[in-house]
Amino acid sequence: MVKHNIEIEDLIGQSSICTDCSNTSQLIEGKTIFVTGGAGSIGSEIVLQIGKYNPKKVVVIDQSETAIHNLSLIIEKEYNSLNFYPVVGDIRSKKTLKHLFKKFKPDIVYHCAAYKHVPIMENNPSEAVLVNIMGTKILADLSVKYKTERFVLISTDKAVNPSSVMGATKRIAEMYLQFLYNSSNKKDRTKFITTRFGNVLGSNGSVFFLFKKQIEEGGPITITHPDITRYFITIPEASQLVIEASSMGTNNETYIFNMGKAIKIIDFAKKMIHLSGFIPEKDIEIKLIGLRLGEKLFEELLNSKSTTSSTSHKKIMLVKENNDKFDYAEKEIDEIIEAAKEYKSNKIVKKIKKLVPEYKSLNSYY
Known part of the structure; x- marks a missing residue:
């Protein structure tokens, strides 16, 4: 039924291209790089982008055998001289990760692996904790132990004033890195x-593919709320900005990306319908279905205690947060992980809310 093929760039514009990549080249060249979740949307693009800068080794860790296989085929075609090591593994396994750190001794870790779908994690808080918190903790601890130069966490705007289990677990992952940095020895x-x-437009499960499929089927397009807005960024641009931000970091920084104005999802849907050659509500119905579990009407990039300052890149901003060292965090995080191992959902969420008081559940049983 679709009349025209829609490209992501038609909806939010062309991704920025690195014009002066000297910092990235100095960061990557001759280094051993780990990418967790490296066969996913952002992870695989980071792998492809850093492959241009002559890394010593690139180790991709992902639990999806098929996704790693598909990425391996791309690497063989585009970077046949790259020292590429595909590893099927789970970041929840300390034994697996310790083996990999001991064997490869990474210089840089790009930690992309996470559970990200808000309504699904609202129903599975144990898994959200074990992957997003415990997995991050294991990786960060091993990075310190094996003297990894840089550890780069891919977080989310949903970690700011979280309204969901997913967002809160990502916020705790951020907090643990702050705690670990402040408690480790300054030397090395x-x-x-x-x-x-x-939101990463074009990633697995993104609204772009949902709406595209719904248009192909003749509608309706389903929207949760007429006023819901989201910030969007493309996979190549997000990956490029992650790599560039990782070259800037000198201590323990948080960076946010300038993604322009938040977009109304209903306007986004109407634009997709028009670009497909149809008329909204006449050819393709737009149906309101209500907010999903844990979902906000709008996302935030900063909390009330944070400010930003500019960097050398116009699209990357440095976040200045409060100076809380989170000295108390380790014990409480361990308790949250233990509750997750027991699959006690209410206990998990109660403990998370104690550690992250700004976490207020929305459209949720919690």
Whole structure:
């Protein structure tokens, strides 16, 4: 039924292209790089982008065998001289990760692996904790132990004033890195860098593919609320900005990306319908279905205690947060992880809310 093929760039514009990549080249060349979740949308693009800068080794860790296989085929075609090591593994396994750190001794870790779908994680808080918190903790601890130069966390705008289990677990992952940096020895300590951005357009499960499929089927397009807005960024641009931000970090910084104005999802849907050659509500119905579990009407990139300052890149901003060292965090995080191992959902959420008081559940049983 679709009359025209829609490209993501038609909806939010062309991704920025690195014109002066000297910092990136100095960061990557001759280094051993780990990318967790490296066969996913952002992870695989980071792998492809850093492959241009002559890394010593690139180790991709992902639990999806098929996705790793598909990425391996692309690497063989485009970078046949790249020292590429595909690893099927789970970041919840300390034994697996310790083996990999001991064997490869990474210089830089790009930590992309996470559970990200808000309504699904609202129903599975144990899994959200074990992957987003415990997995991050294991990786960060091993990075310190094996003197990894830089650890880059891919976070989300949903970690700011979280309204969902997913957002709260990502916020705790950010907090743990702050705690670990402040509690480690200054000499040769790992630089922790957090990058925080909005919805990645074109990633697995993104609204672009949902709406495209619904248009192909003749509608309706389903929208949760007429006023809901989101920030959007493309996969190539997000990945490029993550790599560039990782070259800036010197201590324990959080960076956010300038993604322009938040877009009304209903306007986004109407634009997709028009670009497909149809008329909204006449050819394709738009149906309101109500907010999903844990979902906000709008996302935020900063909380009330944070400010930003500019960097050398016009699209990357440094976040200045409060100076809380989170000295108390480790014990409470361990308790949250233990509750997750027991699959006690209410206990998990109660403990998370104690650690993250700004976490207020929305459209949720919690």
